[in-house]
Amino acid sequence: xxxxxxxxxSLIILEGKNCTLQCNYTVSPFSNLRWYKQDTGRGPVSLTIxxxxxxxxxxxxxxxxxxxxxxxxxxxxTASQLSDxxxxxxxxxxxxxxxxxxxxxxxxxxxx
Amino acid sequence: NAGVTQTPKFQxxxxxxxxxxxxxxDMNHNSMYWYRQDPGMGLRLIYYSASxxxxxxxxxxxxxxxxxxxxxxxxxxxxxxAPSQTSVYFxxxxxxxxxxxxxxxxxxxxxxxx
Numbered sequence: 001x002x003x004x005x006x007x008x009x010s011l012i013i014l015e016g017k018n019c020t021l022q023c024n025y026t027v028s029p030f031s032n033l034r035w036y037k038q039d040t041g042r043g044p045v046s047l048t049i050x051x052x053x054x055x056x057x058x059x060x061x062x063x064x065x066x067x068x069x070x071x072x073x074x075x076x077x078t079a080s081q082l083s084d085x086x087x088x089x090x091x092x093x094x095x096x097x098x099x100x101x102x103x104x105x106x107x108x109x110x111x112x
Numbered sequence: 113n114a115g116v117t118q119t120p121k122f123q124x125x126x127x128x129x130x131x132x133x134x135x136x137x138d139m140n141h142n143s144m145y146w147y148r149q150d151p152g153m154g155l156r157l158i159y160y161s162a163s164x165x166x167x168x169x170x171x172x173x174x175x176x177x178x179x180x181x182x183x184x185x186x187x188x189x190x191x192x193x194a195p196s197q198t199s200v201y202f203x204x205x206x207x208x209x210x211x212x213x214x215x216x217x218x219x220x221x222x223x224x225x226x
Contacts, residue, residue: 004154034214041219041220042219042220043116043202043204043217043218043219043220044155044202044217045217046214046215046216049214089154089155100157100215101154102154102155102156103154104152104153104154105154
């Protein structure tokens with residue numbers, strides 16, 4: 001079964017600090033990988049999407065990396081803000097089939 | 113531009129009752145999806161509609177039915193609710209399909225089945 005594993009499960013950091021979230025996957029054959037941000041009580045919102053040939057993509061203070069050889073991705077958040085407190089979900093799509101494979105998410109809390 | 117809207121926001125049902133969750137999008141998207149999100153688990157696809165007039169089962173379709181009423185609206189029906197269907201339900205849409213398209217999610221419906 002295709003799987004997407006995220007770590008850590010939860011993380012607490014001080015405002016202004018950087019952090020990195022990890023995503024390892026076994027989905028094959030690989031099509032693309034997305035990172036979503038989900039605020040409490042809201043639906044997920046897309047941050048980045050990367051295909052096989054892309055290894056870095058930025059969206060403001062969010063930078064995602066992809067190593068398709070080792071099947072790993074990371075999301076780096078720079079100069080964190082209180083509004084970054086949310087769940088961050090890694091989603092991997094296979095070229096086979098229609099469904100997306102969702103990770104369980106990393107819950108990030110940014111404190112003053 | 114409201115994006116994806118869902119009604120109701122909250123619902124409590126008794127076991128065996130039926131209800132329909134409504135979803136509408138105003139982005140002229142072709143594809144629409146229904147997901148459920150449970151604590152400690154990732155989002156799971158219930159049903160999707162690649163285009164108006166078509167629907168397909170996702171990962172967890174048992175106990176649910178869907179209707180793609182028109183291009184804008186995609187409803188999810190629970191015919192006989194069970195406690196295992198207690199969850200948060202998200203509707204999403206995308207311009208074409210999920211291959212490279214970003215999915216836009218609604219705010220969710222929080223359903224409790226007693």
